[in-house]
Amino acid sequence: MRKDNEKCIGSEALVGGLSGESAACDWTQHLPVQGGGALGRRKTEAGDAGRQYGGDGRRESQPGQGAAHRAGAVGEGRRWEEHPLHRAGPGAAARREEALIKQFVSDVAWGELDFLIVDTPPGTSDEHISTVEALRPHQLLGAVLVTTPQAVSVGDVRRELTFCRKAGLHILGIVENMSGFVCPHCSECTNIFSKGGGEELAKHAGVPFLGCVPLDPQLSQSLEEGRDFIQEFPKSSAFPALTHIAQQILDTSQRSS
């Protein structure tokens, strides 16, 4: 039973409303213009990232120098309470992420590309906001959203669809991953994570459904070993699904160029 003076809290209780506000922080203005050392090679204080300068004077980092995440790592013997991230308080990690993503887009010498594919974590968080903002000046083809068939996963992806719409990001389509498992011993197909949730979501949202990718131990194995799945397992169950999805994305890109 509720008291008469109890009220229902809705989204107005959330400070600043639901969406559209990015607490942009000019963290990057504090990064040094000059400075030696490759990105991430030396331990840095918050807001201070070393850069490597190319022959033409432009600052650049080479793909493959994957030590960027070590910038500002807690060093041996350094107490967490003394670390700049702790002193800077909550929110500092997000600001650093934003700065790092901007650097990945603008400072990495990618060379001439046909496609830049950005792998994001799940959700609609700092990384997604920062990525869209960093890539906005470029020709953003769109987003591919991946779900499993279960309602719990589809529930999250519905919110990600909203994010794409609010960010003005074209939705290339939805992929339903982990969609069914065919037993290698008896060929019985079991829908371990249910079936059809991704396709239903695509229909409900009016976006293309790109396809279902089944659970495939060979795919998992080749990811683990860093092998080229498409080259090495053309007869596996996930192969036709993945190639079909890739073809649809290629077709969309050709139509839009």
Next chain:
Amino acid sequence: VSPVPHWCPRHPSPQQQRPPRQRLGTAGARPRPRRRRRRKSPLETARATLFPVGQVGCFVFQVALLDIDICGPSIPKIMGLEGEQVHQSGSGWSPVYVEENLGVMSVGFLLSSPDDAVIWRGPKKNGLIKQFLRDVDWGEVDYLIVDTPPGTSDEHLSIVQYLSATRIDGAVIVTTPQEVSLQDVRKEINFCRKVKLPIIGVVENMSGFVCPKCKNESQIFPPTTGGAEKMCQNLSVSLLGKVPLDPQIGKSCDRGQSFLAEAPESPATLSYRNIIQRIQEYCEQHHLQEEKRM
């Protein structure tokens, strides 16, 4: 025993009433002893743990479940509480109760539509987490369980910092057997060590699948580098257990039902129960050590 006051937030509203769930480990009219504690602030007395769990053992514990996955709040659906709302009284925000002894808080209850997206940067998310800890009237709880998103992000930093005044028993880290997942989990273990968060242990999820037809086992996510077991040995962390794939788990989550009640004979149920027991034993041990120190 005095009747429950009509204003008591633990008395479920007509909207919240649902058939009682099967209680684990109870038999008939077994008495339900409650843990008694000296009255302190709820968060000081609660054993804060960073993992999801329900009722345990033969005792009925007061459990609070806090969902801090702000962008992907799945707990309302999993707990069968979709569509419920948060009510506010003079004593704060009321958690939404699954049962009398299991209260839940999630941003999912504050969103008016399943399509609403929370597109916030870290500082705003942290502000909400603070509100959840400060403004929610959890009451006296035995366990506060915090469900976090994957990774080592602002949410993780915030919850550790905000709960630093209370004793966090520890973290349970969930992985799948693959190296791709273990790589992330090693970072999470490192994070826990850096922020001095004890690690209760690691759970290996999606650990094997037994075909319902031919009963052969397949490793859908092969443990190419020895799985969680090897990693735990290398990092001196406890492996709490391995949970096999079971299609009923996903179905129960989607329907908001208790998997342990729906599939009591499943090998996954046995695995969950063992994991819960190990966590409980760890927390008891931790609590005893704390009391000796005081």
